[in-house]
Amino acid sequence: MAMTMTQKILAAHAGLESVQKGQLIRAKLDMVLGNDITSPVAINEFNKFGFDKVFDKNKISLVMDHFVPNKDIKAAQQTKQCRAFAKTFGIKNYFDVGDMGIEHALLPEKGLVGPGDVVIGADSHTCTYGALGAFSTGVGSTDMAAGMATGEAWFKVPAAIKFNLFGKLPKFCSGKDVILYIIGKIGVDGALYKSMEFTGDGLASLSMDDRLCMANMAIEAGAKNGIFEVDDITLKFYKERMTHPYTVYSADPDADYDEVIDIDLSKIVPIVACPHLPENTKKASELGDIKIDQCVIGSCTNGRLSDMKIAADILKGKHIAPDVRCIIIPATQSIYLDCIRLGYAETFINAGCVVSTPTCGPCLGGYMGILAENEVAISTTNRNFVGRMGHVTSKIYLSSPATAAASALTGYITDPQASDM
Amino acid sequence: MKAHGTVHKYGDNIDTDVIIPARYLNTSNHAELASHCMEDIDKSFTSKVKKGDIMVGGANFGCGSSREHAPIAIKESGISVVIAETFARIFYRNAINIGLAILECPEASRKINDGDEVEVDFNTGEIYNHTSGEKYKAQPFPPFIQEIISKGGLLNSISQDGK
Numbered sequence: 360m361a362m363t364m365t366q367k368i369l370a371a372h373a374g375l376e377s378v379q380k381g382q383l384i385r386a387k388l389d390m391v392l393g394n395d396i397t398s399p400v401a402i403n404e405f406n407k408f409g410f411d412k413v414f415d416k417n418k419i420s421l422v423m424d425h426f427v428p429n430k431d432i433k434a435a436q437q438t439k440q441c442r443a444f445a446k447t448f449g450i451k452n453y454f455d456v457g458d459m460g461i462e463h464a465l466l467p468e469k470g471l472v473g474p475g476d477v478v479i480g481a482d483s484h485t486c487t488y489g490a491l492g493a494f495s496t497g498v499g500s501t502d503m504a505a506g507m508a509t510g511e512a513w514f515k516v517p518a519a520i521k522f523n524l525f526g527k528l529p530k531f532c533s534g535k536d537v538i539l540y541i542i543g544k545i546g547v548d549g550a551l552y553k554s555m556e557f558t559g560d561g562l563a564s565l566s567m568d569d570r571l572c573m574a575n576m577a578i579e580a581g582a583k584n585g586i587f588e589v590d591d592i593t594l595k596f597y598k599e600r601m602t603h604p605y606t607v608y609s610a611d612p613d614a615d616y617d618e619v620i621d622i623d624l625s626k627i628v629p630i631v632a633c634p635h636l637p638e639n640t641k642k643a644s645e646l647g648d649i650k651i652d653q654c655v656i657g658s659c660t661n662g663r664l665s666d667m668k669i670a671a672d673i674l675k676g677k678h679i680a681p682d683v684r685c686i687i688i689p690a691t692q693s694i695y696l697d698c699i700r701l702g703y704a705e706t707f708i709n710a711g712c713v714v715s716t717p718t719c720g721p722c723l724g725g726y727m728g729i730l731a732e733n734e735v736a737i738s739t740t741n742r743n744f745v746g747r748m749g750h751v752t753s754k755i756y757l758s759s760p761a762t763a764a765a766s767a768l769t770g771y772i773t774d775p776q777a778s779d780m
Numbered sequence: 781m782k783a784h785g786t787v788h789k790y791g792d793n794i795d796t797d798v799i800i801p802a803r804y805l806n807t808s809n810h811a812e813l814a815s816h817c818m819e820d821i822d823k824s825f826t827s828k829v830k831k832g833d834i835m836v837g838g839a840n841f842g843c844g845s846s847r848e849h850a851p852i853a854i855k856e857s858g859i860s861v862v863i864a865e866t867f868a869r870i871f872y873r874n875a876i877n878i879g880l881a882i883l884e885c886p887e888a889s890r891k892i893n894d895g896d897e898v899e900v901d902f903n904t905g906e907i908y909n910h911t912s913g914e915k916y917k918a919q920p921f922p923p924f925i926q927e928i929i930s931k932g933g934l935l936n937s938i939s940q941d942g943k
Contacts, residue, residue: 383924400808400848408935426806433806483846483870499848499874501934509938513924547793548840552869581840583869636793723802723845742844744797746820 361611363519364586365554368494368608372477380518380615388418389493389603390472391506392480394462394719395423399437400500401481402444405507413448414510420452420471420480421445422462425719427455430726460691460717463487463575463659467567468691470600474589474607479503479512484659484741486577490570491597492589492607497578517583519554520545521616524561526625531775533669534569535661535739535759537622538576539630543640544620551581553617556610558588561624567596568665575660576741579637629774631737632757635745643762643774653736654685654767655748656760657715658722661739662690664697666760671703673764673775674710680770685712686721686728712767724748730755737766781902783860783881785833788825789894790818792838796850796871799842805849813849814856831858834900836892838864842871848878855880861900863907863918865889876925877934883907885918892916 360377362370370378372386393401398421413419421441426434438455445453452471459465463484466472474492478485481503488495498512506512522541542549555577557570565573570587577585587593589607597605629643656662656670667689679685687707689695695717698704707714720727722740730736730749736756738748743755756772765775798820800813807813818825835854841864842850851874854862861881875882881902888907892898896911905918921929931937 383922396802396805396849397847400852403808404935408939425802431806437806437808481846481848483844485846497846497870499846499851499870499877501848501877502873505877505934505938547843548866548868551840551866578870581843581868723797723805725802725805742795742797744795744844746801747797751820 361613361615363554363614363616364556364588364608364610365494365519365584366516368475368477369514369516378516380516382516383513384516385511385513386477388479388506388510388512389476390418390420390478391503392420392422392462392466392478392482392485393503394425394482395427395438395441396425397481397500397503398441401503401507402440404501404504410508413507416449417451418510419450419507420466421450422454422465423456423459424461424717425723426725427459427718428716458692461659461662461719464662464690464694467491467571468600468693470597470602473597473601473603473605474593475605479506483578484575486582486584487571487575487659489574489577489584489586490567492587492593494584494586496584517552517554518617519556520550521619522555522557523619523621524557524559524624526561526623527564528624528627531629531761532627533759533761534565534572536627536630537624538573539632539637539640539757540627541622542576542580542637543630545580547579547636547638548581550577553582555580555582555585557585562588562590564624566665567592568663571663572660579741629759629762629776631762631772632743634743634754634756637741637743637757643758643772644777646772649756649772650735650770651683651737651766651772652734653728653730654683654763655721655728655736655738655740656763657688657690658719658740659690660741661760662688662694664694666739667694667698667703670760670764671706673761674712674768675706677710677768679711679767683767683770685767686715687712688715688718691717721748737763737772739763783832783834783900785860785898786830787834787836787892787894787896787898788829789836789892790821793840793843794837795844796842796847797844799850800847800853805847810852810856813853817853817857826857829857829859832860833858834898835859835862836864836889837862838889839866841867843868846870848874851875851878851880863888876928879929879933883918885916888916888918
């Protein structure tokens, strides 16, 4: 029976010849992930049920990234609890201050997730690793606890929407503009319970950073996972960092899709998602004068080196507008170091921005850039829900790093293609 | 098993950031989480909710973050069941895993009003609106999920399986 890429990976991990949409299965896990917010809840459950060992100490990743370096005493207690758990059970991939990064930038960078893997993470943006051709999905803390104990999770096999990409992105457009365009088209529940499978000739022009950004936001369309067909770009990326063998799965030519959507990458323009849902998209050029108070460039969506590069290219030799605060957060220590080596950090600081150690902080209104009453932010993060980055009356516009950097310079939401960058 | 209570009604796309804002995720204490439940869209929720009350939402209830703190906060605040047109998938999983009752029923989601008195029979999936006199029927869970619920959540079901 013909299967999608996701269905093939799930069948293999459930020890079945084939699976079909709607089928409930139990699958073996290649990686179980948690962070400093979700792991404590999982650890409490793990302990409550008296599990005395983890299924594989090499296949669990605990990344302290949301409120780390600790934002307050309570956050410090939570990190302390994770640290003690990691020590007790000999968790190999425990990442704390000094070697941590934002989890969904860090795991691919360290080669901990690869093609054909099944990954669960107690963080909704775990779907990011679909960029590498893995089945990867966000779950809650109880699933994480069960996964750490048994190495398995239950799944309902998803149906799928196929995105056939062709053409090549114009200047100043990136994976972020493509995924915002898609979410605007299908809505925040447009792929509810489904896989979003990305394929087509257009993949050749999308870097791993573009793909990681797109898979990252599959959850914002309600999807169970986003997944990219594996090609030379994927394999080159993974082989340079791989920690374990990989398997390449491809969809059958006659696999069943609920829908096939063609996307001409050459027609993509800079897109902005307006408050308070990622589906409220508009062309950056059609927004009119929207004054911003703050700009955030970073996160698991857009804190990678190419994001830093485009921001640095736009900000180089210039200064951000008066009354704008610009916070730039390279997503991992390695990206941070590259920003220093390549001169991006100096460019940012000379332009009047701050450059922070890796953290999820501002994206979820944790710390490091909370918005006050009625303030407006442009942000390269992934959610613009009510109160997400601070006060309930504050407003968040989501965009690519190019649009965010261009906007920081003018003080208004600005189309990077239209301005003289 | 039955639930009977007053309805707290909300709209479409109720996300986990409004159910429990991230600024309170520096704790996993259930009571503390419940004390901030829904506060960014309904400041009065925590003061008016009574044990056994029912929450009704529209489409894509619980979208956004995977934080299990969201269903925990709702359950701990006394809500006996959440009825929605559809649930976001991680919230759906989390609710089942922690033993918060949820029902998908588009008709009930549309027709039930805030403040209505509603009764739910979990065995039959029947929802009776005492205020309007209407009856609605929710989709029953597949047997696999019913088993997790009947064993008292995911970890209970795993430990009973001897794993």
